Amino acid sequence: MKIRDLSILVGIIGIVLMMVVPIPKHLLDLLLIVNISAALMILLISMNTRDAIQFSIFPTLLLITTLFRLALNVSTTRLILSGHDAGKVVATFGSFVAGGQIAIGFIVFLILVIVQFIVITKGSERVAEVAARFTLDAMPGKQMSIDADLNAGLINEMQARERREKIEKEADFYGAMDGASKFVKGDAIASIIIVAINLIGGFVIGMAIHGMTLNDSLNTYAILSIGDGLVSQIPALLISTATGIIVTRAASEGNMAQDLSTQLFRYPKLLYIVAGTVTLLGIATPIGIVATIPYAAILAIAGYRLQRNLAKRQHEEELLVEEKQIEEVRSPESVISLLQVDPIEFEFGYGLIPLADAQQGGDLLDRIILIRRQCALEMGLIVPVIRIRDNIQLKPNEYVIKMKGNTVARGELLLHHYLAMSPGFEDDAVTGIPTKEPAFGLPALWIDEATKERAELAGYTVVDPPSVVATHLTEVIKRYAHELxxxxxxxxxxxxxxxxxxxxxxxxxxxxxxxxxxxxxxxxxxxxxxxxxxxxxxxxxxxxxxxxxxxxxxxxxxxxxxLSRQITQQFANPNEPLKVITVSPGVEKKIAEAVQQSDQGSYLAMEPTSTQAIYNKLSEQINKTLQSGQQPIILTSPNIRMYMRQLIERSLQDIPVLSYSELEPNIEVQSVGVVNA
Missing domain, CATH: 1.10.8.540 (FHIPEP family, domain 3)
Structure with missing residues (x-):
């Protein structure tokens, strides 16, 4: 165990022993001075802390200092009642601070207790309670905000993790402060009781045991009791103030001194108004100009200097920004930053900004989170962060999807409209703006809210603009997943x-x-x-x-x-035969004979006439399958599957090509066409 850790353990044990073991007066004087200096140190740290989390040990420290202060109260009480002498520190606070007047000292003590108990402690307790409740209630919203920034590319995974940890620490801190503030409240109550015990008990012991007169006993034990109360209440007041400062720190960018100087004097012209008001107060009231004019002059001069410094600082900041921009343009690294390309980008015109603006009801960022989850579940692919930005070069209602800087898809949306796709027959009552569904290229209509119900009753598939974008983006990601x-x-x-x-x-x-x-x-x-x-x-x-x-x-x-089981479940429907387009043995033989081997692997080298003939027959069978409302699937033998895929890859890339080895043995296959050439 390190010496530092051992010293802390010994200190805690020592605090407990102080309540049982008598302490000499000289040691007690030293410990009382340590108590005052520790309280002052805590107050100064709380004033210079930028964020409450930076002083996360404060709730525990609050308990330790409260326990230490109560142990000192026990020790001083023991010395006061046993020998009517509790050391120089207690005597000094009882006589010097109180001005030699028992009544004045007692009133000062009561004022300190009232200020601490009613004003500072009660307010700090309430702030800590509300802060803890609000912090817990705001956690889901903050987490969603972090996810939105992550999806928008504003932060990376490491920064998101740090923000989440900070949110958790804030919740733990304010929850701990809510409980720790009760210690300060109990300490104030205990101080009043201890002073009453010392005063009454000392008065009785002084006359009954030490043989003092009524006046001597009252004077002696009153001064000692008040001194003990003051020497414990002043550190308690400092720590209570530190508690209030810590729990009321919100939206701070610096320490307390920086915030006060920056925010309190942010508007120098207001000092002129205050100076004028003070001057008018001296002229119009019996206070007199002798007391008000100097102070008003100081305020006016301070406002003038602050205003001049503020203008100078703004000018320097503008020059600094201009110089920085010039340096960035001149530096060789400025060109390197332009070479970075985002894997996926979604750009839109200014008319579609409400889609991404959460304050206007847009949920595009939330939908992108779901898209990434969907792609991970369906394809096993971790989709990189999708950067979202507006582009004034696009049409107001236009959007584009880019992969590595190149546009791969585009579309147009009409906000406050719905996209209606026909079920196969048209309804003349459903009218709108003709368009094409961007993801699959199907004919569709943009209809308004009044026509939506009619279209749904007629069997149309009706979707809102955010769903159109989400579907299009999902299909684009699936199509170009191999590039990601x-x-x-x-x-x-x-x-x-x-x-x-x-x-x-x-x-x-x-x-x-x-x-x-x-x-x-x-x-x-x-x-x-x-x-x-x-x-x-x-x-x-x-x-x-x-x-x-x-x-x-x-x-x-x-x-x-x-992966035959997975492929079978992907393309086959349960309890239904898998309908496929097969390839005749003659065509398979032609393809197998046209395979050429090279150092880089095998490839298909077929004559253009034979290739065109096979392609025409294949297109004919695919069109027949599509007209019957079925998904075309080509089924071949395992040895030519990849070459058949190469044959149709450029023009029919969305048509699945399977082999017999990729299907489960129990699957029923039904041929709906044969490719002959």
């Missing part, structure tokens, strides 16, 4: 798996595959909208087959087969 996962993001996923499956990760990385190899496989899965949430199964498969091949295409096929 890089080596750094892959390393984070690997580290998260390593926490629970250290043996698996240690075998796979870097002995079998590098982080870059894993990233390529995960990106290929996401490109075909296959969730990578089951990382354990993915890593197990890569550890098994990565020993034989490093080709990401081949490894992806093995992983897809290992």
């Amino acid at each position: 996962i890089g080596r750094q993001e892959t390393k984070s996923l690997v580290d998260s798996v390593k926490e629970s499956y250290a043996t698996l990760v240690d075998e796979l990385v870097p002995n079998i595959l590098t982080v870059g190899d894993i990233q390529k496989v995960l990106a290929k899965l996401l490109k075909e909208k296959i969730s990578i949430r089951d990382l354990v199964t993915i890593f197990e498969t890569l550890a098994d087959y990565g020993k034989y091949t490093k080709d990401p295409d081949v490894l992806t096929e093995y992983v897809r087969q290992a």
